[in-house]
Amino acid sequence: MPLIRVEMLEGRTPEQKRALIRELTETTARVLDTPKERIRVVLYEVPKTHWGIAGTPVSEIPGR
Numbered sequence: 001m002p003l004i005r006v007e008m009l010e011g012r013t014p015e016q017k018r019a020l021i022r023e024l025t026e027t028t029a030r031v032l033d034t035p036k037e038r039i040r041v042v043l044y045e046v047p048k049t050h051w052g053i054a055g056t057p058v059s060e061i062p063g064r
Helices: 014-032
Strands: 003-009 040-046
Touching: 003 014, 014 040
Parallel strands: 003 040
Antiparallel strands: none
8 A cells, every 4th residue: 555645834725735635646556556545645734934944944934
């Protein structure tokens, strides 16, 4: 059973998350030749204050 774990910054819409889950599932089913019913996708949303780039929280980076 393939399990796909996605860690991303918070802020995507429910529609974007739904589309991501659908596309990851479709692609994995095709590439691995496995039924979609066996594929699991888990999205973990991380607050921008908890994600750092170059030593700075994303919440403090202009334009992010």
